[in-house]
Amino acid sequence: MSKAGLVAVALGLMMFMNFTSQCYGALQFGFYNGKCNSTDVEDIVEGVITGWIKKDPSIVAALLRMQFHDCFSNGCDASILLDGSNSEKTARPNLSVRGYEVIDAAKAAVEAKCPDIVSCADIIVMATRDAVAWSKGRRYDVQTGRRDGFESLAEKVDLPPPTISVSDSIKAFSKRQLDVSDMVYLLGGHSVGVAHCSLFQDRLYNYQNSGLPDRNMDPALLATLRAKCPQNETIDNTADLDQNPSSALAVDNSFYRQIFFRRGVLKFDQDLASDPQTQGLVTRAAFGYSFPYGFGQAMVKLGEVQVLTGSQGEIRKSCRAVNNPKNILSALNINA
Structure with a gap:
């Protein structure tokens, strides 16, 4: 089978894995403690989010919506952040989702201090928590340890319509x-x-x-x-x-x-x-x-929906693209 065929098969298998795997127990409070020397990952994210909200308070609603749209379709795997002609971003319910540049900024700040450690999926959850706290909401603790997903397909977006009973x-x-x-x-x-x-x-x-x-x-x-x-x-x-x-x-x-x-x-x-x-x-x-x-x-419970942990996903360098399609193959032990 060609490499393209292998990738297609692997993606199909990953879709099945994403649907069936719900590893809530692998998430932890303070997952990144000690993983970045003395750097506090959550403090870095909070600093970026605070700066953005001071310029545009409406970004709070944008981040809340982003987390809901990411987690409700295929789980909290940052799939909504991936670019592509048929990615989740292109699905009609997601056309008005915004705030991607905020997550990009938080990811860049984290990568500068702690490269290849913090997932985009965790950054969405931390950023949304910080936005809520900044907007007079009660600050809640979030568990971390999510991995980023490999796929993002518009046809997989499944969100309740405004007309739902x-x-x-x-x-x-x-x-x-x-x-x-x-x-x-x-x-x-x-x-x-x-x-x-x-x-x-x-x-x-x-x-x-x-x-x-x-x-x-x-x-x-x-x-x-x-x-x-x-x-x-x-x-x-x-x-x-x-x-x-x-x-x-x-x-x-x-x-x-x-x-x-x-x-x-x-x-x-x-x-x-x-x-x-x-x-x-x-x-x-x-x-x-x-x-x-x-x-x-x-x-917190929304952030636990169908998460990927351990070898089920990756830590993206850029939140907008998977690191390398070969990662999908190696995750499934397929020789590319």
């Missing part, structure tokens, strides 16, 4: 070993996110082809969103998912209060507040003290 979303999260509580708390990332008008415009003018707006939307919010999203506008504007102006850049529980009072922008967000399966969790997050801890723990 609460029940179907619960099933999708369950397939990733994330329960209902994890799902509700992870939606707290919407506390710093935005949505394009095209994702909720039907609620403003022609909900379910009724010719009327969604009656479950607060009238004041309806007026605000109609002003931002005129019916015949050709520009796809955006609106904050947390409609509390004083809290739109903070990772806090304000988002849950907004949807509790029927001020959810996306239909799915609003459904969380009324569905019997999630209503109680939303109420506790909105008016209790559960959100900071619950969100952090849900992010």
Whole structure:
């Protein structure tokens, strides 16, 4: 068989390995301690992220979204960072994902002090944690020790659409070993996110082809969103998912209060507040003290989804490309 054929076979085998392997136990708190002499890898990443956020606070939402999109499709293996004509970046749900240059900067800073040791997959998780902490969220500890994946295919991207029902979303999260509580708390990332008008415009003018707006939307919010999203506008504007102006850049529980009072922008967000399966969790997050801890723990569990460890992956030199296709062959003991 030709080398190209071997690579194709190897990729197919790696796809099977990636799907079946879920080595949560191999991750550790402080995995990099002592591996870079006296260098603290997490301090390096935090310094880079802090510098970026000071220039652009919206990068917090971008990093939260990046981690979710990476981990939810094929696991937390930094596959979303790989360039290519048919990579995950090119899948429609990922076209608006941004922040790649932030991860590049963190990777370059780490490589300068500690070459060939720290994975891009770990940098995504550490960077997102630091972004949350910078944005008034509770700082949570993350385990590290992930390896970077070899493949990134647009057709493998499997993300819940904005139109999904609460029940179907619960099933999708369950397939990733994330329960209902994890799902509700992870939606707290919407506390710093935005949505394009095209994702909720039907609620403003022609909900379910009724010719009327969604009656479950607060009238004041309806007026605000109609002003931002005129019916015949050709520009796809955006609106904050947390409609509390004083809290739109903070990772806090304000988002849950907004949807509790029927001020959810996306239909799915609003459904969380009324569905019997999630209503109680939303109420506790909105008016209790559960959100900071619950969100952090849900992010930790998200970071454990279908990870690669040990010889299952590699440590990329550049987060945008695998080191060498031959690495895939050698990982499977195939003579190239």
